[in-house]
Amino acid sequence: MTRTAANDLGGFLRSRRERLTPAAAGIGSGTTRRRVPGLRRxxxxxLAGVSVGYYTRLEQGVSGSASAAVVDALAAALRLDPAEHEHLRLLAAPRRPTRPRARRGELRPSVRDLLAALPATPAIVIDHRADVLAWNRLGHALLxxxxDFHGPDARTRPNIARMLFLDPHHRALYRDWPAKAQVTVAALHHAVARHPADPLLAQVVGRLAVDSPEFARMWARRPVRTCSYYVRELDHPVVGRVTLANETVTLxxxxxxxGLFYARPGTPDADALTLLAHGENAR
Structure with missing residues (x-):
């Protein structure tokens, strides 16, 4: 495991330990005053049945991995939900040395054909770095x-995370911006856990942390979510307020x-998408 990956494991453990109060963990708070509300190491x-020294090495990033039994014991002690448990398992897994991923994602022609075959459904394709690889015309018009629809070359292509935090036009689209932002940060955390040696991903996260204090604060809280379905409330500059289902399919x-956006047929939201599509077709 790389030093960065070990630090991610330690940081995640520390964030969840500091979040868990003695009362929630089922232990007495004792008579000594606490400087922080969370559990002590x-x-x-x-609670997890491990030595203090071993746990301290995990949290300090000295020990690079943990067995499945230790991960399960820590997850139970920390009261992690299933998504957080799986994230801890991913962070704690032993990793073989891998060549850093430095190539920009390329889209298969068949996926481009799929997007073109969905003219009435806004669709976008992103990679694990949140770089936009492609969108159909309606997806572009919606988001x-x-x-530029055709987009710049791979070195400067749009990045959804950067747009969400740093592009005021894109940010204003989401009426539920805090929820959308948290999901985006969680997805990047998951990507870092899966690709700890990807320098371009580290660059995306690092630049965002410098350029956006809001991102830096959210990143430090280490949110974890794995849901692939959301309801998005949007304020669109052309069709106004619209509520759409957002389904994410992983390749x-x-x-x-x-990412696919759709509305139930016969609803005002579906009518708004039809109006937006007509506007695109008229261009």
Missing amino acids: EELAE ASHV PDDDHRI
Whole structure:
């Protein structure tokens, strides 16, 4: 495991330990005054059945991995939900040295054909770095009409995470911006856990942390979510307020995600998408 990956494991453990109060963990707070509301390292180690020294090495990034039994014990002691448990398992897994991923994601022609075959459904494809690989015309019109549809080359292609935090036009689209932002940060955390040696991914996260204090604060909280379905409330500059279902489909062979937006037929939201599509067709 790389030093960065070990630090990610330690940081995640520390964030969840500091979040868990003694009362929630089922232990007494004792008579000593606490400087922080969360559990002490020795308290968590006792709950998980591991030595304080071993747990401290995990949290400090000295020990690079943990067995499945230790991961399960820590997850139970920390009261992790299933998504957080799986994230801890991923962070704690022993990793063989791998060549850093430095190539920009390329989209299969068949995926481009799929997007073109969905003219009435807004669709976008992003990679694990949140770089936009492609969108159909309606997806572009819905999410980023102020950005060139054909897009720049791979070195400067749009990045959804950067747009969400740093592009005021894209940010204003989401009426539920805090929820959308948290999901985006969680997805990047998951990507870092899966690709700890990817320098381009590290660059995306590092630049965002410098350029956006909001991102830096959210990143430090280490949110974890794995849901692939959301309801998005949008304020669109052309069709106004619209509520759409947002389904995300992962392409496992490429580590790419297709985001699809749709509304129930016969609803005002479906009419808004039809109006937007007519506007695109008239261009």
